[in-house]
Amino acid sequence: MRHGIALVDKQRWQFIQSIFRHLADKSPSHRRDYLDMVCEEDLELRREIEALLASHDKLEQGDQDFITPALITPALQAVNRIQLPQSLGEYRILKELGRGGMGVVYLAEHPQYDKVALKLLPRFTVEADEAQHRFSLEARILSNLDHPGLSHMFESFTTDEYAAIAMEFIDGKGLDELIKQGPLPFEQGLNIILDLCEVLHLAHTQGLAHRDIKSNNVLLDRQGQTKLIDFGIAKFADTKLTATGQILGTPSYMSPEQWRGRGVDYRADLWSLGIMLFELLTAQKPFTATDRFAVANKILNKEAPSLPATSCDGEDLVPVQAILDQLLIKEPQNRLGSCAKLSALLGKLV
Missing domain, CATH: 1.10.10 (Arc Repressor Mutant, subunit A)
Incomplete structure (x- = not known):
């Protein structure tokens, strides 16, 4: 062992x-x-x-x-059976930061990079084709995308025990924790969506859909910069990592086409941005239920509730509702077409 x-x-x-x-x-x-x-x-x-x-x-x-x-x-x-290593190569592991679908993330120190977020997946798990593809794809994505709204990747490597990605450590607060305190002010909420639009526009122009946009995949650093993290289930248009009918995502944020197990592209991210926009301004998700099947039924068959008339700081939300209606259209071909279009519409309101 x-x-x-x-x-x-x-x-x-x-x-x-x-x-x-x-x-x-x-x-x-x-x-x-x-x-x-x-x-x-x-x-x-x-x-x-x-x-x-x-x-x-x-x-x-x-x-x-x-x-x-x-x-x-x-x-x-498999990850839960790991005894936390004190070091991995030149990385000295300090503590666990969090767990996700594609491994455990640790805070570590490196003589060249200083503090990093070190994402590890046991090699035994990585030998499964799908896991290996997804972990490798995330490393490829992070190495190809360069934007202040993303966590910079320093390197990816493997050892006898692990596959690893060393990323910039973001000292900040999760957006999900911020939302727990209540709705965000109008301008702050819209600016976060605008920041995400900028990052996703870069990804989408390279043929990449994130497919798991949600509040706990967004961090705000100490300077207030919005950071989008976790590309673990992202997909390039020219890849076939997901079998037909396989469902990946987070229930309340998933688009109708994700629930149906159909072909998913960048327009699923537009749907999820709509969910987040609603959540930022109300501190609630538009589609919730006691189990994922009931959530799916609402997303597939029910219309989203309307925003309140005004934001928590008294701004008119009627123009935002008109944009939200275009984002939460169930058929992707009829949905608002791009992050650039969304940015243009929201930019007129702030």
């Missing part, structure tokens, strides 16, 4: 993943009957799968991470 990573039989792990993939979106009764049939007397196998499903369900109920039929929760289970 190295760094506390249990060496698991790969065939057994693949078998567990295949069962998890089938059961992730099924009802409790279906899960029970299926496990009765597949696991038979193998109680350890059943406990492992049930633990993965319980973790998967908990993440979804908290609306904190990806919907992952095949990949993310097993990856996190």
Whole structure:
């Protein structure tokens, strides 16, 4: 065992993943009957799968991470078995910053880069094709995009135990934490969306859709600069990383085409920006429910609620509502067409 990573039989792990993939979106009764049939007397196998499903369900109920039929929760289970290394090459690891669908992020020190955010994924998990593609793609994205609204990537590398991405450490506050304090003032809320539009316009012009725009993927640094993070499920137009029908994203922010498992492009980001715009000005998400299926039903079949007449600081929100109506159109071909257009419309209001 190295760094506390249990060496698991790969065939057994693949078998567990295949069962998890089938059961992730099924009802409790279906899960029970299926496990009765597949696991038979193998109680350890059943406990492992049930633990993965319980973790998967908990993440979804908290609306904190990806919907992952095949990949993310097993990856996190592998990560959870890691004994935190004190160092990795020249990086001295200080503390954990957070966990996400594609690994754990640590605060680390490096003699050349000073403090960095070091994102690690166990190599055992990275050997899964989809995980490897997604982790490598994020490194490729960060290396190709250069913008003050993004976390700068210093390097990506692998060791015997990990795949790693070393990124700029952003000393700031998550937008989700800011929203918990209440609606943002009119100008601040719109300027955050404008900042995100600028970053996403750069990505979109390079054929890249982020696909997981949400408040806890946005940080505000100490200078007030908006920073978009986590490209773990982003997709280039010329890649085929996601199988048809696979659903990735965060429930309340996902576009109708993401829920349908159809082809997803940059217009899904426009939908998610609309969700965030509503959230910034009201401190609430427009589509919420007790479980992800009910959220999906609302997104697919219900109209979003209207904004209040005025913002928390008394500004007229009727012009913003007109823009929001164009962002939250369910058919992507009829949605507001680009971040450039969104910027132009919002820019007239601030």
